[in-house]
Amino acid sequence: SFAQQRMWFINRLDSSSGMYNIPLVLRVVGDLDVDALRAAVVDVVVRHEVLRTTFPDVDGVPFQLVHPAGEVAERLDWVVVDSVGGIEGAVAAGFVLQEQWPVRVRVWGSAPGEYVVAVVMHHIAADGESLGPLVSDLVAGYVARSSGEVPGFAPLEVQFADFALWQHEVLGSPDDPSSVIGGQLAYWREQLAGLPDVLELPADRPRPQVASGRGGQARFEIPVGVAEGISRLAAARGVTPFMVVHAALAVVLARLSGSDDVAIGSPFAGRGQPALEPLVGMFVNTLVLRSRVRGSESFAGLLADVRDTDLAAFAHSDVPFEAVVEAVDPVRSEAFAPLTQVWLSVEEARAAESVELPGGLELSPFDGAPALAKVDLVFGVYTAESGSPWSGAVTYAADLFDESTVVGFADRLVRVLSAVVSEPETVVGDIDLLDAVEHASIVSWSGAEASREPGLVTGTLADLVENVEPSFLHAIAVVDGERTIDYGELADRTNVLARELIRLGVGPEVAVAISVPRSLEMVIAAHAVVAAGGHFVPIGVDAPAERVRFILESTGADVLVVSAHAREAADRVDAGVVRVVEVDASAPIVGDTSTITDSDRVASLHPDHAMYTIFTSGSTGKPKGVTVSHRAAMAMLRADQEHYGFTSPEDVILAVLDFTFYPSVLDLFRPVLSQGKVVLVEQGE
Incomplete structure (x- = not known):
């Protein structure tokens, strides 16, 4: 697929980096049948061809080589490790995609009756939406294998390779202006023309020449009143909650960077057909949402512009991000991502943090896995039912930021949202991004208290x-x-x-x-x-x-x-x-x-x-x-x-x-x- 082509090219540049890994790391509490788990993983890799695929090339042109299902049991990259370091190493290590299958599994017995299981896939074979079908199939396979049975998976209508062939056939060539992809690329060339190469935010360290991909995560919360205000404002203005958060984040980034030209990336699932829903694969697309943030404009005016921008982007979402990058041709660098270095997603919070399986096993996310940073900042906002706060997390590039700095960014986002949901006509440049402590610090540093003494600043x-x-x-x-x-x-x-x-x-x-x-x-x-x-x-x-x-x-x-x-x-x-x-x-x-x-x-x-x-x-x-x-x-x-x-x-x-x-x-x-x-x-x- 178009997206896989870019992943393949990046991997050829540096196959040692784990920056484009998609890790699923679970804590398992209970009497885990390790052999049954391995058999279930084999079942999943057999079921999803893309997980047993290598990516060689002919004269520099890569293709998908799907390996026989009979090789999986012997060839599966499965290791039982003796420390958390084995888990961390698996998450951080790269893949040589020409030779290795894009999946590895590590199991660590962290304590009696407790295990950590890591299933690490390369982005060329999976995306974030793939974790749902992966976990579902893995659980079904384990339940069957631990009972001595073969899992009865519903047959898949298509495999990812079928999607890749369909994509080229239906979307056509980027070089053909009459094709679907050619027509949409014309929009993106115009929309992103002259976009600044990098959004320079206040960082704790200079940007390295080559991004390491090391990341961290800072969590935040949007209070109930603000969350409900976002929903009310969205309904009143004919927009989605995503658009409200998008506009507010654009304000924060513009004020922090000093740039009125802000591009934010947003993931787009790309699974437009029911047959694609149960597949593991790289369907996700990234839309580049560009905003002009003028300090003299009201937030309501900015929100209207954001609505138009986002709807236009969704209407041209068939063209893959990789093709957009090729068409716009921004500066390429190993130091930063092309076109946009900040991403945003707004989605419903997961219903449950843990899953119980037959036999008393309990699965839950393992928080000790290292975070990976593909871009400078990824803001995730997770909505909840009315009367509950919304949660949020920012994954950040540790090359650039300390956690405290990123917490400050998130606090400013919440502060902007709080201001605009009550007064949407507020002028963007008048929104106060500082808290009381910061205001007091500025007064102290500047000597402004002395300047406010009676008679000292009167007149002109x-x-x-x-x-x-x-x-x-x-x-x-x-x-x-x-x-x-x-x-x-x-x-x-x-x-x-x-x-x-x-x-x-x-x-x-x-x-x-x-x-x-x-x-x-x-x-x-x-x-x-x-x-x-x-x-x-x-x-x-x-x-x-x-x-x-x-x-x-x-x-x-x-x-x-x-x-x-x-x-x-x-x-x-x-x-x-x-x-x-x-x-x-x-x-x-x-x-x-x-x-x-x-x-x-x-x-x-x-x-x-x-x-x-x-x-x-x-x-x-x-x-x-x-x-x-x-x-x-x-x-x-x-x-x-x-x-x-x-x-x-x-x-x-x-x-x-x-x-x-x-x-x-x-x-x-x-x-x-x-x-x-x-x-x-x-x-x-």
Whole structure:
């Protein structure tokens, strides 16, 4: 099958890895008949041809070689081990699929009357849904064999090899646009075009060059009230509980990664015919569900988008994940999975954790088996009947994460779900991901408690810009190479430019783009926008035209301030899109230099109005803008002043930060607090 082809290829790269093993590890309590168990395993392997199949190739093209049923009793990989290490080794060891059957069994007598049984299959021959028929057949076979009988299995209508032949015949070739698979691939190529190669989440360790597959598992719980809220929200919005959880997880991943482009993988059973239900085999498909998570959008809006995305994916689910990978052709790496590194499943919880067999045997899951991590994170949510909480588990890559970190991820998912089920119109960017302890830690680290003392963060930064102590008017404020400017001249040039901006309609909540090299002009431009009441948006002087246009469109800025000596950004903008204003610190001062107040502005300025917006680099997708208020900027400046002791006109600050890097605001406005001197390092130095 298509899925087996990828498993075969990965196995050829490294047959020693157990990353793609499907382990069934059971604790057996009671008087186990080990010989009857072995006979039952033989019966199961005889019944399911794929478990007695090797995968050789002819000229690099693999095929399924089904071995005779008569070989099973002698060839079965069955070992009775003497320690848990034998179980762990069987789970972690790889298979050489060209030579070995894709199944092994280990039995360990862990204590008198207690055993651990491990049936380990390779993913080329089984999937998670295969464990149901496997356990059912194994139990039926054991019950019969322990009674001296031959199990009376109902005949299977087809074998997995029949499915593989059918798949190629019905779906056709990926190279044929008129085939089923060819038509669906066109959708996936468009849907996943430009998807970031990796979703970079905050990890405890750097990603290794080759993923080891070592995993761990962290459990969590969705409280009753939240679980019932998910069901109510799903019913009210015409979606499934899976879609609600999917949208909430997309919010968490977007906020943790800083990317608005989030792809989540979801398993799709792929057993569309009744004849396939009792088979062991690799039918499962992985759908890549891509979401654009915009911080300004309501959760209800995101949920509607997720519904459309998920339904479209389900409508194109015939094409196997492996064919999608080939068609989209993402970066291939042994360090991370292609297209998506986070998976999600939402399914009903199993009815019982243990099974009782005749003869007093009791089967239950064995928790001591090592977890395997095929991707970075796999979120599993297990629904329950009304009035009961939902359980959850996150299988994580131990290469990257500690359990405590993953528990934090799960806690944030529950926190988002709790917020949105009660207020689905909540803006995504306003959802609080932090708990009370984290909030307290941030306050402690930042010194924000001190910044909240009465009178410390009142007013706006414009108040400080406009109200320099008269005794400092002749003190040097900024040094730019051979050019200097004192506080009096800085105030005059700021006021003249600010009044020009006000005449253009600049005021509170109005964005003004600034693309000026590190220079006197840069300081004047930023101060003038703040004095006018607007909020400035820095744009790199060497920014490509596409980025300039994107930032202007995102912020709605239709005024662009440039240096009279460097108009590069203006030249990259289509005529008529923005009004360009030049600033020149060397030109004569012409205009009204009087102090600007609210009476001069288009509207009153308040501390919670925006002061500036900084955009990210866009390395994880499209650039994202973060807007900072006067209140927040004032708190940052005050904390900086108190921490570093900028309190004297003798202070000298060396300004080296790029204007588009958010801490540069400290370099620009420290002087208005301490009346110190800023020395600008030349652009590019």
